[in-house]
Amino acid sequence: MAAAPDLCECCYLEMNEQPSIECNKGHCFCVECFLTYANESVYGGGDVKYNLRCCAGNCDAIFPLSDAKRVMPEQMFNKYMQRLQDDNITLALGCVPGLEQCPHCPYAAILEHKRQPNFPCPQCHRDSCRGCGADWREHVGLSCDQYKEKLKQRFREENTRTSIRKTYEERLATAMIRSCPKCNIKLVKDGGCNHITCRCGAHMCYICRQLIQPNSHFVSNNATGCRQNQNVEEDQRMAMAEIKREGRNDLLKHGSTRPDIGAPDNV
Numbered sequence: 069m070a071a072a073p074d075l076c077e078c079c080y081l082e083m084n085e086q087p088s089i090e091c092n093k094g095h096c097f098c099v100e101c102f103l104t105y106a107n108e109s110v111y112g113g114g115d116v117k118y119n120l121r122c123c124a125g126n127c128d129a130i131f132p133l134s135d136a137k138r139v140m141p142e143q144m145f146n147k148y149m150q151r152l153q154d155d156n157i158t159l160a161l162g163c164v165p166g167l168e169q170c171p172h173c174p175y176a177a178i179l180e181h182k183r184q185p186n187f188p189c190p191q192c193h194r195d196s197c198r199g200c201g202a203d204w205r206e207h208v209g210l211s212c213d214q215y216k217e218k219l220k221q222r223f224r225e226e227n228t229r230t231s232i233r234k235t236y237e238e239r240l241a242t243a244m245i246r247s248c249p250k251c252n253i254k255l256v257k258d259g260g261c262n263h264i265t266c267r268c269g270a271h272m273c274y275i276c277r278q279l280i281q282p283n284s285h286f287v288s289n290n291a292t293g294c295r296q297n298q299n300v301e302e303d304q305r306m307a308m309a310e311i312k313r314e315g316r317n318d319l320l321k322h323g324s325t326r327p328d329i330g331a332p333d334n335v
Contacts (some may be wrong), residue, residue, distance in 0.1 A: 076101055077124040089139050091122035092129040099139045102131070106140060110148045119152065150174070170194070171201035229324045236315030236329045243308050248272060249279045261296045262286075275300055 074083045078101035087099040097105075105123055119130040137145050157176045161167055168187060169176040175191035179198075186204040188195045195204040200212045207215045246255045250270035257264065262274040263282055273280045275294040280286075286296035308330075315329035 089135050095122050095124040171196050229322050239311045240330045
């Protein structure tokens, strides 16, 4: 009488001669089901403490590491071992007096000097505050509360610099760009005279930025003094250079390491 075929404890399909894996109590799973379970445990939110446990009913057995390594892709198995290490360290932190973990990697150790304020990690080579985990190079000489206040002050200063930069960049845009008084479309003059005809049909003066009657605005005795062929590009360039200079000085005064406003003049 032929022996009954093995069934996968997960999908209940016959495995015949397909690759399989068993837990320590003999529950058998096809590799496809095992890898789906392992992938969720290793990369998802699954629990891998104390190795991968059997997922058959109430079985609490584990899958031997040698068998897991045999069927799991190398990258998944390495991640599995890393998760095991991390979970075991987390468990040990609550059980071993004085054991501390680096805030940036899984390395854990018992520091020789109990009052030492920093944790120099030989694995990731980062030096951190034992109290708040911050970079010790910036934290040294300050309490954790003082360091947090330092970060808040830095954030406030950066916001101030951002606001200053925005103000001067808006001034640059205003100096270079015109808006049609009728339809508000943005216009930039690239050569030609100062009589601008918008696509909406409106006529405006590039110098005073007002709607005009072209036959009367550029006459010799007009109130604004605008001239149709007046070269304003050089005046505009000088005005923009002055805005950039003011903005640079303002940002330097507020500690900026990137004080330049707008594009470089030689671009």
